[in-house]
Amino acid sequence: MDSPSGDVTTPDRTTSATSSSAVAKPATTAAVPKAAGPIVESTPDPPVNQMRRRIVWASIAGFLTTCFLMFLRFFLPRAIFEPSTVFKIGFPSDYALGVDTKWQQQYRIWVDKTSDRLFVVYARCTHLGCTPDWKASENKFKCPCHGSGYDSEGINFEGPAPRPMDRAHVEIDPEGQIVVDTNRLFKWPKGERNEFEDMDKGAYLPL
Ligand code: FES
Numbered sequence: 001m002d003s004p005s006g007d008v009t010t011p012d013r014t015t016s017a018t019s020s021s022a023v024a025k026p027a028t029t030a031a032v033p034k035a036a037g038p039i040v041e042s043t044p045d046p047p048v049n050q051m052r053r054r055i056v057w058a059s060i061a062g063f064l065t066t067c068f069l070m071f072l073r074f075f076l077p078r079a080i081f082e083p084s085t086v087f088k089i090g091f092p093s094d095y096a097l098g099v100d101t102k103w104q105q106q107y108r109i110w111v112d113k114t115s116d117r118l119f120v121v122y123a124r125c126t127h128l129g130c131t132p133d134w135k136a137s138e139n140k141f142k143c144p145c146h147g148s149g150y151d152s153e154g155i156n157f158e159g160p161a162p163r164p165m166d167r168a169h170v171e172i173d174p175e176g177q178i179v180v181d182t183n184r185l186f187k188w189p190k191g192e193r194n195e196f197e198d199m200d201k202g203a204y205l206p207l
Pocket of ligand 1: 125126127128129130143144145146147148159160161
């Protein structure tokens with residue numbers, strides 16, 4: 001069709017196509033994700049130090065356990081269990097004349113038998129309380145601490161010991177056995193009465 005001016009206006013297909021293409025293009029561009037800015041590399045969190053954590057917990061548990069045990073201990077009796085001071089040592093006929101040391105370790109005594117009596121010497125030096133040794137070859141007791149010497153009946157004769165060694169209470173039970181009580185001691189302090197002769201009180205057994 002002719003234009004009024006005589007010019008024939010034909011649609012510019014190329015331009016139109018180009019326009020269509022230009023219109024459609026933004027849709028294609030919108031589908032592409034925008035760049036999110038500069039990429040920052042993230043580093044992983046440092047690993048937890050498991051060993052240090054275990055040590056801390058073990059310390060706390062140990063502390064709490066100790067406190068709990070101390071709490072329990074508070075309710076327990078604070079008694080010292082010592083061996084009895086009263087015990088049997090067999091029959092008088094079990095002993096030969098002289099000094100018998102078989103009860104020294106267990107009861108800290110020596111059994112002393114003479115021709116007319118049996119008595120029990122408490123094995124404690126009267127100087128400062130050490131336990132003397134029986135020297136059979138020398139027939140005497142010798143204290144290793146400061147050198148006090150006692151004869152076979154526990155009578156002091158040398159060194160700093162101030163008096164003879166004490167003797168324990170003895171008696172015969174219904175079976176005929178010797179019963180010793182180291183809580184009841186007989187003494188012979190220098191210049192004072194000799195308690196070793198108190199047979200009726202249990203200082204010795206007559207034979
Ligand atoms: S304790 Fe025995 S001599 Fe001193």
